[in-house]
Amino acid sequence: MVPELKGKKVLIGITGGIAVYKICDLVRRLKKDGLEVKVLMTEFSTRFVSPMTFEVLSGNPVFTDWSNDPLAHIHLARWADTFLIAPCTVNTLSKIATAQGDNLLTTTVLAYDGPLLIAPAANHVMLSQKAVRKNIDSLIKDRSAVVIKPEEGLLACDEEGEGKLPSVERLYDWIVWSLMPKPLEGKKVLVTAGATREYLDPVRFISNDSSGEMGFALTRTARWLGAEVTVVAGSFRADPPPEVDLIEVVSASQMLEKVLALYPEQDIVIMNSAVADFRPTDRSASKIKKEESLTIKLTRNPDILERLGREKKNQFLVGFALETENILENAREKMERKNLDMIVANPASAIGSRDYRGWIIYKDSEEEITAPSKLSAALKIIERIARLTAP
Ligand code: CTP
DSSP states (O other), X not given: OOGGGTTOEEEEEEOSSTTHHHHHHHHHHHHHTTOEEEEEXXXXXXXXXXHHHHHHHHSSOOBSSSXXXXXXXXXXXXXXXXXXXXXXXXXXXXXXXXXXXOSHHHHHHHHOOSOEEEEEOSOHXXXXXXXXXXXXXXXXXXXOOEEOOOEEEEXXXXXXXXXXXXXXXXXXXXXXHHHSOOTTTTOEEEEEESBOOEESSSSXXXXXXXXXXXXXXXXXXXXXXXXXXXXXXXXXXXXXXXXXXXXXXXXXXXXXXXXXXXXXXXXXXXXXXXOXXXXXXXXXXXXXXXXXXXXXXXXXXXOHHHHHHHTXXXXXXXXXXXXXXXXXXXXXXXXXXXXXXXXXXXXXXXXXXXXXXXXXXXXSOEEEEEESSHHXXXXXXXXXXXXXXXX
């Protein structure tokens, strides 16, 4: 899906918890996207899902001990580009934090010095013990590990609390994050996504068909490259990106208000949302009743991007333009009129297609972008923004 990920080597360490079954889908997902996966299991975890399942899904032998290779811990540690332990029991978490190597998994962690992701999953009381919290803090501080926050919900033990293994999508996103360079580290990025809605009455509105997919892809990929990202979204159908602040708004006026409040502290702002250019002049407090005909008077909405362009200080401002003809000329005109640093021009014919084709327009040049998916196109756009905003 994202060609840059092809051939990257992911080592997954599995310890004994009921959530092991979720890792089957994660391995499938990674393989499908062209990554290589090797699985390392503790003896106890093999009681939940058989190593054979992971052998088939990963296309590689599964490692549980040193029986096939006396240097397995070194070979696996050197092979991996990234190492995720999921689900990670409180027991294994504490052993890693205190540098114990009593099985192949914990010994491999000792021999490994690349990006380490740990996804604890356990009963919420077990995870909240002071000693466990201290071990988590030490893994983050002393080992530079990422400890992925468990999710809240009904746990396998029938108690409610924070202890569930994160979704496959979240784990996948962290793996990709750990594999990417971080040119946007320390930068704050604001993305807008989706469609605004302008209500006529309590149940009807004027809007458009934006799914939010491109805005969310830009959000995800900006996070992958190290940025701290906030996304302000109108209505959307696409899945919201994990691990970022999502602020939901309804109308263009609300979007303007939120974006302006966040604007001063941003380094980069990407306006991808499809903002309604008009809103009904009057909004009926009660549902409009049927009549022979109805005339709706519309008022121009504020142009958020134009306003940002006027109030720009040091922010790098990016707009989007959807065009049916004279794509490059029209987009460049918008770029100049709205005082942008970059605009991405998309032909209207691209709507609904899986492949992506568009142009990035810079101050004095253009670049055509083609990609197999919106996510991959978004990564290219974010990479260009990172390059242009590098110190
Ligand atoms: N935009 C905005 N506020 C609006 C309308 C658009 O911030 N009220 C932003 C969009 O998020 C996008 C860019 O402006 O980044 C699009 O510019 P626009 O001039 O509206 O172009 P189109 O949407 O392509 O529409 P048109 O060609 O009709 O002007």
